Amino acid sequence: MSEANFLKNLSDEIYACAQCNYCRVCPTYKIEKWESVSPRGRLYLLKLMLNGSKIDSVMLKDFFKCTTCGLCENICIVDIPLLELWEKARNWLTKVKGPLPAHKKLADNIGIHMNIYGEDRNLRDAWFPDNVEISDSETLFFAGCTASYRVREIAESAVKIFSRFGIEFNYLGRDEVCCGSTLIRTGQKEKAERLVEKNIKIWERNGIERVITTCAGCYRTFALDYPRICEERGIDFNFEILHLSQFIEREAGKVIKDGMKAKLKGRATYHDPCHLGRHAGVYDEPRELIKASGLELVEMEHSRENSFCCGAGGGVRAQFRDLSLEIGKLRLEEALQLNVDYLISCCPFCKMHLSHSKKVSGLERNDKPEILDISEVVLKVLNENGF
Amino acid sequence: MEIMERFEIDVRRSFSHFSFHPFERRIYSHDISVLPSFVEKMVYSQADVIIQPRNVEEVKEILRLSKEYSKPIVPRGAATSGYGGVIPFNGGIVVDFSRMNGFEIDEDLKLVIAEPGAIWWDIQKAARKRGLSLRIYPTSAISSTVGGWIGQGGIGIGSTMFGDIKENVEWLRVLDFQGEKVVEGEDLRYYVGMEGTTGLIISSAVKLMDAAKEIPLAIEVESVGNALKVFGKTKPYSAILMSSEFFRLMNEVKGSDFKEKDTLVAVYLDEEPKIEGFKYEEASEIWKDRFYPLRIKKKGPSLVSVEILLPFEALEAFYGEARKLEIQHAIQTYFSRGEANVIVLIPSDEREKRFTQDWKKAFKLLKIGLKLGGKPYATGLYLSHLSKKVIQHFDDLLDFKRKVDPQNLLNPGKIFPKGRLPMMLKIAGLII
Numbered sequence: 098m099s100e101a102n103f104l105k106n107l108s109d110e111i112y113a114c115a116q117c118n119y120c121r122v123c124p125t126y127k128i129e130k131w132e133s134v135s136p137r138g139r140l141y142l143l144k145l146m147l148n149g150s151k152i153d154s155v156m157l158k159d160f161f162k163c164t165t166c167g168l169c170e171n172i173c174i175v176d177i178p179l180l181e182l183w184e185k186a187r188n189w190l191t192k193v194k195g196p197l198p199a200h201k202k203l204a205d206n207i208g209i210h211m212n213i214y215g216e217d218r219n220l221r222d223a224w225f226p227d228n229v230e231i232s233d234s235e236t237l238f239f240a241g242c243t244a245s246y247r248v249r250e251i252a253e254s255a256v257k258i259f260s261r262f263g264i265e266f267n268y269l270g271r272d273e274v275c276c277g278s279t280l281i282r283t284g285q286k287e288k289a290e291r292l293v294e295k296n297i298k299i300w301e302r303n304g305i306e307r308v309i310t311t312c313a314g315c316y317r318t319f320a321l322d323y324p325r326i327c328e329e330r331g332i333d334f335n336f337e338i339l340h341l342s343q344f345i346e347r348e349a350g351k352v353i354k355d356g357m358k359a360k361l362k363g364r365a366t367y368h369d370p371c372h373l374g375r376h377a378g379v380y381d382e383p384r385e386l387i388k389a390s391g392l393e394l395v396e397m398e399h400s401r402e403n404s405f406c407c408g409a410g411g412g413v414r415a416q417f418r419d420l421s422l423e424i425g426k427l428r429l430e431e432a433l434q435l436n437v438d439y440l441i442s443c444c445p446f447c448k449m450h451l452s453h454s455k456k457v458s459g460l461e462r463n464d465k466p467e468i469l470d471i472s473e474v475v476l477k478v479l480n481e482n483g484f
Numbered sequence: 485m486e487i488m489e490r491f492e493i494d495v496r497r498s499f500s501h502f503s504f505h506p507f508e509r510r511i512y513s514h515d516i517s518v519l520p521s522f523v524e525k526m527v528y529s530q531a532d533v534i535i536q537p538r539n540v541e542e543v544k545e546i547l548r549l550s551k552e553y554s555k556p557i558v559p560r561g562a563a564t565s566g567y568g569g570v571i572p573f574n575g576g577i578v579v580d581f582s583r584m585n586g587f588e589i590d591e592d593l594k595l596v597i598a599e600p601g602a603i604w605w606d607i608q609k610a611a612r613k614r615g616l617s618l619r620i621y622p623t624s625a626i627s628s629t630v631g632g633w634i635g636q637g638g639i640g641i642g643s644t645m646f647g648d649i650k651e652n653v654e655w656l657r658v659l660d661f662q663g664e665k666v667v668e669g670e671d672l673r674y675y676v677g678m679e680g681t682t683g684l685i686i687s688s689a690v691k692l693m694d695a696a697k698e699i700p701l702a703i704e705v706e707s708v709g710n711a712l713k714v715f716g717k718t719k720p721y722s723a724i725l726m727s728s729e730f731f732r733l734m735n736e737v738k739g740s741d742f743k744e745k746d747t748l749v750a751v752y753l754d755e756e757p758k759i760e761g762f763k764y765e766e767a768s769e770i771w772k773d774r775f776y777p778l779r780i781k782k783k784g785p786s787l788v789s790v791e792i793l794l795p796f797e798a799l800e801a802f803y804g805e806a807r808k809l810e811i812q813h814a815i816q817t818y819f820s821r822g823e824a825n826v827i828v829l830i831p832s833d834e835r836e837k838r839f840t841q842d843w844k845k846a847f848k849l850l851k852i853g854l855k856l857g858g859k860p861y862a863t864g865l866y867l868s869h870l871s872k873k874v875i876q877h878f879d880d881l882l883d884f885k886r887k888v889d890p891q892n893l894l895n896p897g898k899i900f901p902k903g904r905l906p907m908m909l910k911i912a913g914l915i916i
Contacts, residue, residue: 108835109785110785112784112785112786112833112834112835113781113782113784113785115516115778115781115787116514116515116516116563116564117516117564117624117626117627117778118562118563118564118627118628119626119627121562121603121627130501130536130582130583131503131508132508132511132512133505133507133508133511138511141510141511141514142507142511145507145510150507153507155505155507156505156507174775174776174778174779174781175737175778175779175781175782175785176737176782
């Protein structure tokens, strides 16, 4: 599609921007403080392009500094569907200009190894504990790339929880394929579509009806992007998609709350992953589980719909590492103000990035807050009770 | 070496946060206004550089560079105004104060001492934690800056009780080519509302009050006179009259169910006045929406607007004229002490021919307002040809400007007309 035609289709949204700057809440803008990276600046750039201006490499990079966290959409006074707009624009810019180097690398890694990290596909299931059984259940546990290769304790905790509650589940091991979230977020939707088809075929072949994941990015992609892409491509999509926190709360929340006499002690705050919270509207289940574990839950200044991104999303961690860590530090500072023992999230990518942000903030591994995933919290309380 | 090259080298040597990038310069060379394209062509130019000073020393350096290279200085807050005050129409240095955004609250004196880039709502949140509150703030408080609003002047939320921004500034620290000054009392008029044409505000002491419970009440009114009578009997902290058309548009864009009637929303502090009929259950919801009048832009997607300060006695006649406009529009009137700021918002579409026609109607309203004894809310760049007529003590202010800025480098063309542009804009106003 030509520049003019593509942008014309978005013209109503682009012109609707009131330039009110309420989107100054943008995490990237908070760090960089240049309007070219702010939502209103990016909309102004699109408006200029709509009127014939050409984008250069500096502006192209600025355009991709967005973590696609969606906070701008949440605050936008004229209700511009900004998340969708950023993704469409990124997709188009990538077609015209090619992906940014780190984003291309992600796609190459997936193309060769089926994971974003370029790790050996044969090691994808290396985290799987020996004493947990896989069945041919119609319920699939999808670990995702980050929990499979980088934050394995999350995947491990999840399947141990299933095992302790006697929940039968299937796991595809080395046959598990990246969900494609990063590709969609970085403007490489067409490449992601191949993964959609691949995953669906594997699921169908294994009789899967329900997919449970610990990863907020995978969840968002399966729950929101897959049905949309399938509809566009005329593919049936008949799967129930659940985040681990939803599933555990539904299946075992009451047991954890009332049946587990030994409770965890301490003060915790919850970081809403953008993909799970603002994008998909899952706010309560993780909080219920934290409370059920016995931890005192306190909220950060930015929570739920107004939650502040960890800084990793949208390909920012891959392409703009320093910026992403600076954003992560801002989030960490909010937790530090609350003097909490635990900063709990529901996403391996958030946990990994917040942990790295903690390290670059000069805090020691043992310093508070300890960064945990909800799966680890639930497993801790089960362990406390010898369950 | 060319002057521009030397200038660039000097900037690079002196500052850590600046941009010469063409697009960044473009982005920092506009405000929220959108004008008919032939007018935009007249007024839009591009800054030579954007500098984000971090402290007073860097602002001093900007002044030095400005003088040495004869580069105009255009101070910029959040650019949430629409009079062209931040447009560098002669090029020069746009000074983005977003990195000078610190503030301190003096609980004893009930003052906030703020750098120019401090955001009103950040201050309010901090003040609330200390049992204090801003006395007045603009409806754009969520993103607008202290320096920006003081520079532009005007009235806002709380002005019904506390007057305009000038009445709420205790003192200012300003920089000009002679050095640093502390300004207070009567001398504030040389800086408040002067768009940075007489000096750069580097610090402001703004008055606070004890935090109080806000009690918003609302009543449907049959006329503006009726509204004045109702709130005149009490002492509201803030009073806003919203037209039925405003609610109609809000309902359309927001999916809300506000009664589509002319409604006076008055907010009281701590104590609810006892006036019959003055309690409309949606008042809290309307009050929460005070920061979002521009929501109706969604109807456009563009918006044409005109803001006029009118004496109370002229309001009825003005509303009558506005309602003769055969066009979808909304009116919001913010009451201050003795005058009111009437904002007429017209959803339009800058991509269509009617955009120019809609501006024509807005200008017609401005002229009607002027005839009724009103004045534009601000003159900025676009209405500088009206400054002499509508700004009190204009000649005195002009003398002052010439004294402190003989080369006319401080935001030239704003407030004080410069060159042929004001005449061209006046003619454009007659044409459209």
